[in-house]
Amino acid sequence: MQWQVSYDGKLLLCPKEQFRRVLDIGTGTGFWAMDFANEHPEADVIGLDISRGILPIYMPPNYEFQIDDVKEQWTWSQKFDFIHGRMLGGYFRDFPGGWLEVKDINLMPRCDDGTLPRDSNLFAWAHELAEAAGRMGPGFTNVEVVKHKWPMNQWAKDVKQNELGRLSQSFFADELETISGALLVHGLNLSHEEVAVRCTLVRREFNDPQIHAYFPVFTAFGMKPQR
Numbered sequence: 105m106q107w108q109v110s111y112d113g114k115l116l117l118c119p120k121e122q123f124r125r126v127l128d129i130g131t132g133t134g135f136w137a138m139d140f141a142n143e144h145p146e147a148d149v150i151g152l153d154i155s156r157g158i159l160p161i162y163m164p165p166n167y168e169f170q171i172d173d174v175k176e177q178w179t180w181s182q183k184f185d186f187i188h189g190r191m192l193g194g195y196f197r198d199f200p201g202g203w204l205e206v207k208d209i210n211l212m213p214r215c216d217d218g219t220l221p222r223d224s225n226l227f228a229w230a231h232e233l234a235e236a237a238g239r240m241g242p243g244f245t246n247v248e249v250v251k252h253k254w255p256m257n258q259w260a261k262d263v264k265q266n267e268l269g270r271l272s273q274s275f276f277a278d279e280l281e282t283i284s285g286a287l288l289v290h291g292l293n294l295s296h297e298e299v300a301v302r303c304t305l306v307r308r309e310f311n312d313p314q315i316h317a318y319f320p321v322f323t324a325f326g327m328k329p330q331r
């Protein structure tokens with residue numbers, strides 16, 4: 105998947121080396137947390153999510169899935185020495201202390217050669233998403249550090265960027281309606297039909313290799329003082 109291609113196969117960019125108790129918030133399928141648990145058998149890894157997805161048949165012995173709402177009061181009796189969060193934009197407002205690594209995609213597309221018109225459906229869609237996210241609470245929209253770029257489709261000549269474009273295109277082919285619906289229905293009160301119309305328009309531009317757009321992707325990590 106795109107993150108590991110961007111990270112040249114690594115699961116983290118954070119320089120921390122020893123791990124004891126690790127929490128992956130908003131773990132979703134838990135793939136990152138289970139890969140991490142396999143890579144660090146010395147650590148206890150918990151994947152936390154508000155909803156139970158499809159539980160995998162195999163789970164590493166040092167991995168546990170828990171259902172909880174991370175926005176509720178933290179009731180863990182033992183502290184975590186590392187907390188990870190991936191693609192949680194808009195969901196979480198605060199994190200407790202300790203080492204953190206958060207990573208996300210900025211859905212406002214960029215383009216360096218003028219092939220993405222300012223009046224494109226893609227820009228209109230991205231501005232609506234940003235407005236909806238802003239109304240639903242502070243997210244990661246103002247982060248300015250750009251460490252990686254994910255081309256929107258396979259327009260890039262560079263082999264690695266082209267592969268990232270292929271993965272992005274496939275990701276958005278699967279997730280466009282879900283991402284758009286989650287924000288536009290709840291944040292802007294659009295109907296499901298209105299969201300479907302926007303997705304149809306935007307999907308054409310997503311798949312057009314003449315438009316050299318990309319999404320900035322950031323990774324932030326650091327030590328936050330314990331409360």
Ligand SMILES: C[S@@+](CC[C@H](N)C(=O)[O-])C[C@H]1O[C@@H](n2cnc3c(N)ncnc32)[C@H](O)[C@@H]1O
Pocket residue numbers: 129130131132133136152153154155172173174175189190191192195
């Ligand atoms: C976009 S998915 C990212 C999943 C995973 N981190 C990944 O990178 O594949 C966001 C996840 O956050 C979860 N989530 C949303 N709000 C949450 C909350 N308040 N507490 C815990 N998990 C939450 C959702 O259920 C969803 O699985």
